[in-house]
Structures are given as structure tokens and as C-alpha cells.
Amino acid sequence: MPEKLTTPTSLITQYVKHLKCLYFRLQQRGMMMKRAIIVSVLEQIEKNLEERIDIEKLVVITGYSRRSLQDFFKEKCGVSIGKYIRQRKLSRSATLLKLTSQSVTDIAFRMGFDSVQSYSREFKKTFGVNPNNYRKADFWDLRNLRPPYWLDCDEHYQFEICQLTSKEIFGFQTSHQIATNDLPKKASPIKWKIIHETLRTWGENVYCLSSFKPDNTKDQVIAVSSFFGMEHNSVDGGKIPMSRVIKCGKYAKFHFVGHKEQYQQFSNTIYMCILPKLNLIRREGEDIEYFHLASVQKQQNNESIVDLYYYIPVL
Structure with a gap:
């Protein structure tokens, strides 16, 4: 059988196809390099946020x-480096x-501001009020906050507005302080451990009521208080002496299922990404988490998970 000859036209077609493939690979590599550069810049900014960033x-x-x-930066982040900082x-x-x-001073x-006046001026341009009035307000408008780069603001969670009625729960309280040198903080791994141990010990769904407030003795730390409770007032026949009341009112309700690392970023994503997108303003009150007992038996990719509803008090 005669050997099939390669025509000049087919050679050109193959060559063009090869060039297109090469161009695509180079383009992809260039995009990956750009992404790596921007992440490096964002990391440097975040590490030095309280310094003069040059x-x-x-x-x-x-x-x-x-x-x-x-x-590169504006293409990725939508603003100049100076404005982002x-x-x-x-x-x-x-x-x-x-x-x-x-x-405030x-x-x-x-x-890193040169004066209180320049800080107050820039603050009011961004948030519409001066720093003192922002602090005194009995609500928290989180719109116009710029989240840190490591939060996934494209994440979506099942959401609804609901009204909760008052309910007494019984359990125990924990308290600790958070340093403010690298806010926002990820959720403590200790809390993850407490949640799973409490679910297993009680054998029931567990509530966690959390508050975050200024510490009265140290001005650079946040006082965190968490109350873990259930609807019954006894465990193994013994009465639980401590109780708290879940306050009635309007709440934004979110559903979350995920492993430890996802949970550690969950509340930050809700506060800095989701609430502003939904134009929701947080009112005074405690955050409420309601953990499902069934989640302690479940796993994702051989990792423990939690399944919970998260309630945030809103106006």
C-alpha cells in the first residue's frame, strides 16, 4: 500500500495547532505567576498592616x-495597592x-496614620461617621469593610431571616481573651474540641452562645465568653446548676456543614463578606450556634465535621 504523504497544508495546520497549544500553556503559566505574585504582595501587606508599608x-x-x-494588583483586586492598604x-x-x-488616638x-485628624477624616470617608460615633453605636454596620485576602467571599451559605422566642438552656461557661495583633482571628481549635466532647458526653444537640466585648482591664485584647448548653437541666441524673436565656428577636440564620479548617473561617466569612452583601446590620446580642448531635458520627474525607445553624442578631 503506498505511503501516505503529508501535504504542506496539513503540516501548516499541525504547526498552527502546536503554536496555539504553546500559547495557551504560556498564558496559563503567566496567569499562575501573576496570581502567586499578588498573593505574595497581599501576605506582605497583611503581615505589616500596622506598619508603614512601602x-x-x-x-x-x-x-x-x-x-x-x-x-497586576488592580486587575486582581479591583483597586490600587495604596487604596487596598x-x-x-x-x-x-x-x-x-x-x-x-x-x-481612638x-x-x-x-x-500608621500621621494624626488623629487625618485618621478621622479617612475613616468618615469610608464609613460615613467619625470613629467615636462608630464606636458608640449600639449596632455594627459592617458594610465597606475590606476583608483579608484569605477569606473566600464567593462562598455561599443557606440563609434566612427568622424570629427566635426566648428559651432557657443549661450548661457551662468558658471565657478567654484574644490578642488584637492580627485580626480577624480564626476560631479557636480549643472550641472545636469542646464542641465535639460536649456533643458526645451529653448525647444531645448543643447550643453555644458567644459574646465578644472590650476587656475592662486590658485595652488591646478582646474578652470572649461562650456558654455551652442544652434544653434539659440534668446529665446522668445530676442537675446542671448554671443556665442562660436565649433572647428573643430577629436573627439572620445560616446553615453550615464542614470540617475544622472551614469552621475556623466560617464566622469571619459571614461577618466580613456575607452580612455586608446582604445589607444586614448587626444589633446588640449574642451569636448563637446550634450544633447537631448527628454530625459527630459524620466525616468528610476522613475528617470530623460539624453540622450547625448559626444565628446572628440583626436589625
């Missing part, structure tokens, strides 16, 4: 020109105002 230092770290770096600084300062007793200088 854009020239970021240029040296990445090896790209100032112009190229600005273009300002948004993150103001967002952290807003959290410090609501959750610590640190003075100390917060202004801590976040």
Missing part, C-alpha cells in the same frame, strides 16, 4: 516594576473600635 519594598520583593505591579487599615481599626477599649497611631 510600595517600593513590594516592588523589590516581586522583582516587577512599580507600574507592572500596580497593573488604606481600606485594610481602616477595616482593622473599625474592628478595634467595636471590640476593644483602646483609645492609640488606634490612629497604631494603624
Whole structure:
């Protein structure tokens, strides 16, 4: 049988196909490099948020020109590097105002502003009120906060607005302090352990009521109090002496199922990404988590999980 000859046309077709494939691979590699560069820049910004962040230092770290770096950054984050830094600084300062007793003056200088006046001016441009009024408000409007880069703001959770009635629960309380040097914090791994141990010990669904408030003795820490409880007032025939009341009112209700690492970021995602998107404003009150007993028997990829409803008091 005669050997099939390769025509010039077919050679050209193959060559063009090869070039297209090569171009696509180079394009993908370029996108991956850009992404790695931007993540590196975001990490540096987050690590040095309470310092004077020099854009020239970021240029040296990445090896790209100032112009190229600005273009890459704006393409990924939607704003210039300078504006992003300002948004993150103001967002952290807003959290410090609501959750610590640190003075406005100390917060202004801590976040690298030249004066209280310049800080107050920038704060009002972003949040619509001055720092003092933001702190005094008996609600928390989380709109205009810029989340840290490591939060997944494209995450979606089952959501509804509901009204809760008052309910007494019985259990025990834990308290601890959170340092404010790298807010927002991920949920404590100790809490994860307490949740699973309590579910197994009680053999019932478990509530957790949590509050985050300024500490009265230290101005740079947050006082965290959690009450773990159930609807019955006895365990193994013994009465539980401590009780708390779940307050009635309007709540945003979210459903979550996931493993430890996902849970540690869950509340931050709700507060910094989901509530602002939904235009919901947090009112005073405790966060309520309702953990399902059945989740202690479940696993995802050989990892323990929790299945819970999360209630946040809203206006």
C-alpha cells in the first residue's frame, strides 16, 4: 500500500495547532505567576498592616516594576495597592473600635496614620461617621469593610431571616481573651474540641452562645465568653446548676456543614463578606450556634465535621 504523504497544508495546520497549544500553556503559566505574585504582595501587606508599608519594598520583593505591579494588583483586586492598604487599615481599626477599649488616638497611631485628624477624616470617608460615633453605636454596620485576602467571599451559605422566642438552656461557661495583633482571628481549635466532647458526653444537640466585648482591664485584647448548653437541666441524673436565656428577636440564620479548617473561617466569612452583601446590620446580642448531635458520627474525607445553624442578631 503506498505511503501516505503529508501535504504542506496539513503540516501548516499541525504547526498552527502546536503554536496555539504553546500559547495557551504560556498564558496559563503567566496567569499562575501573576496570581502567586499578588498573593505574595497581599501576605506582605497583611503581615505589616500596622506598619508603614512601602510600595517600593513590594516592588523589590516581586522583582516587577512599580507600574507592572500596580497593573497586576488592580486587575486582581479591583483597586490600587495604596487604596487596598488604606481600606485594610481602616477595616482593622473599625474592628478595634467595636471590640476593644483602646483609645481612638492609640488606634490612629497604631494603624500608621500621621494624626488623629487625618485618621478621622479617612475613616468618615469610608464609613460615613467619625470613629467615636462608630464606636458608640449600639449596632455594627459592617458594610465597606475590606476583608483579608484569605477569606473566600464567593462562598455561599443557606440563609434566612427568622424570629427566635426566648428559651432557657443549661450548661457551662468558658471565657478567654484574644490578642488584637492580627485580626480577624480564626476560631479557636480549643472550641472545636469542646464542641465535639460536649456533643458526645451529653448525647444531645448543643447550643453555644458567644459574646465578644472590650476587656475592662486590658485595652488591646478582646474578652470572649461562650456558654455551652442544652434544653434539659440534668446529665446522668445530676442537675446542671448554671443556665442562660436565649433572647428573643430577629436573627439572620445560616446553615453550615464542614470540617475544622472551614469552621475556623466560617464566622469571619459571614461577618466580613456575607452580612455586608446582604445589607444586614448587626444589633446588640449574642451569636448563637446550634450544633447537631448527628454530625459527630459524620466525616468528610476522613475528617470530623460539624453540622450547625448559626444565628446572628440583626436589625
